Amino acid sequence: MSSSWLILLFPLAGFIFLSLYGERISKALAGWIGCGVVGASFLASLVALSDLLFMPAEERVGRVHVLYQWISAASFKLDFAILVDPLSVFMFLIVTGVGFVIHVYSVSYMHDDPEYSRFFAYLNLFIFSMLVLVAAADFFFLIVGWALVGLASYLLIGFWKEKTSAVLAARKAFVMNVIGDVGMVIAAFAIFESFGTLSFVEVFAAAPGTFRPNDDQILLITLLLLVGAFAKSAQLPLHTWLPDAMEGPTPVSALIHAATMVTAGVYLIARCHVLYELAPYTMYLIAGVGVLTAVFAGTMGMVQYDIKRVIAYSTMSQLGYMFLAMGLGVYSLGMFHLMTHAFFKALLFLAAGSVIHALDGEQDIRKMGGLQKIMPLTHATFLIGALALAGFPLTSGYFSKEAIILSSYHEDMGNFVFWAIAVLTAGMTAFYIFRVYFYTFIGKTRSPEAHPHESPLLMVLPLLILATLALGGGVLGPWVDEFLGPVFGREVHHHHDGALETIALFVGIGGIVTAALLYFTGKKRMELVKEAFAPLYDLLFNKYYIDEIYDLLIVKPTKAIGAFLEEKAEKEGIDFAVDQIGFQIKEVSRGISVWQSGRVRNYALNMIAGMVVILLFVVFL
């Protein structure tokens, strides 16, 4: 058993311990156990990283650690194994690293919650599930982790179970995720049918020899896997759950719905890149959907007033960028953006959480303002996060996003449309995040009755760590390329195109300036703009009415069918059958119970009758 298993075992142990004994130990202890196991897991990930770094690059891939053979049935073999290669270690580090920081933040953020230990138990469960997902060495455990992550997400979104909206949001997220799970499971069946195995290493080794590019079967497999990826990463058209998921506690939004879980789809495509390269059509679809989601979410984010929802839409939009990178085949750029995004998006969420915390749960940016002086550290870190998200030069977001935008034009599959939309989205991103920033931190306070204050040290410290990473994470770019290179088996060509870079830069800064102009010129200008584009504004504000469309097309008919089935099939069919089975069994038992007369002589008679029958066989057969 290699030490890499410890990465998985620590959070699992934390989860089990906190769920069994969480109620009996003190709050502080529960919190620090929750953090400690994730921290230990992070250290174990670092050990795994150093192991990898000390071996030659070409030996780093395909290192499967088998614990034992779990199932061996005819042609189906399943090992209890994890895959420790640069890609999974990269994900380990992000999950446990960002996870640890957010855990520490939660210690302070959730301090007043009565069900403190339950929260940490769920968080640990989530970390464990996510690690199972990225450590899986076959599609089976990938799906196990996939579903477990969905479960943890459900539990955490609905953590405040007294809040109806939270419970409904949790249900929505779960249902959407299960749609993805179904796609994944069917994909696994299709893979097993084609390859006779579920192991990543074997499947990827066999794939190029089995299929020609764009074979029906490989298209089917990649598309079904994509259903899972889209559902988990909130891409069109399965995106509706992500904004609603903001009903959960803010650290949850930061951890699950920004930094880690939603990137599982990106990870899946990176992991299965061998399959996707055999299906260029699917790649094209990924890039298209990614860029569409990016612009789509960006437009919706521009008009929302809930601070967390804006950030949630920006998450969707950034995920769109990652999918674009995946679709273009520049995997390590996508993974690099995944990493920087994890840093600055977790930072933004935590800073927003700090604001919400200070304002006693207020999430509407129209009621905020002027927090710049009162919360200097939160302000500074939020600004760094916003700059990184907007792709301001020299922040981490600049390096990763610029590279993706350039690739969208220069890669084989790239074209002008992709590039234009990506640049437009970058502008929108800069606009909406600075709209939030100006509303929240600049100007005069809009709710005089609130008494905001700077957050405690335990909340600020994580902000500072993440701010450092968000600011300086860009320098890791070349290293990420090199480290992940062996997995993807191809060098990423870095394009340099002064004109395009300048345009993108100016669009980004233009977004910031637009936000500033609209904001600083007072309310009137804003109202004017709002009225000038009233129909468009309504459309955006109502999120393109997608929830309503889904409601009309899917939910209502389903409900009608359900009501019909309840009336006819349930009550008159199943219930009747069940009742009758019970009733008939009762009747028959009553009839049979005559035989249990309680009289010894009758029993003896029955025994003799039995003997007679048995002897009949002995004599005549």
Next chain:
Amino acid sequence: MFDLATVFEFTRDTVILTVGITAVLASLGVILCSSPIYCALYLISHMICLALLFLLYNAEFLAVVQIIVYAGAVMILFLFIIALLGGRKEVQENSLERSIAFGLIFTLLGELYLSATVGPTKQIEGTINSEMFGTAKAIGLELFSKHIVAFELASAVLLVAAVGVICLAKFSFTPLKRR
């Protein structure tokens, strides 16, 4: 004209036949008498008949045990209990159950006999070659060598039975109420 062996054989067969039929008749008496006391007496006579048959089939020791333990101790116990509870006569009525029982019993009898003669069971003929066969010494040698464990277990069974009876006799039980 008659040699001694033939005469001896004939006599033995006659005795076995007579005693066997007597045993069956006595057992019939056990189940047909309405008074328990007569039943007990018929059972004693049945057992004595069986003891005789045991003797005729080279089982001297068991014949003695049969008389002492069964016809003696066990049946005396029965008689004591009958004396204690009162030997009331039992009303015999004819019911459907009873006819079913008779039907089944006769079928069973037929089947048992058929299974013993018609089936794969083979006739076995052997001769007694030892003078010792069936004597107390032979039984004892066998019992305390080959069957010592079973013997000890039997003693444990008897002990448990004794303890059980003491418990039943010593502690009184309240009648069980129906539901």
Next chain:
Amino acid sequence: MGQEFVLLVSASVFCIGACGFVIRKNPLIMFMSVELMLNSVNFLLITYSSFLNSLDGQIFALFIMTVAAAEVVVGLAIILTIFRTRHEMDVDHIDALKG
């Protein structure tokens, strides 16, 4: 005398015992019927021990007698206890376990 006769006697006594157990209501007589059945088996074991020239059958019969003795003692004690509490001897009335 041949084995058929022995088998016939044994089978008849066994069946008579079984019959007695079923048709009689007095628990004492039912017990006697059980003794009849046990005895029929004993008889068979002993005669065949003689036919087969092996003492095992006799040993077996001895154990059956032992167990039968124990069984009679316990059974009679139970009958006595029942009589002490219910003051009647009809087994058909003892049906507390009726379903």
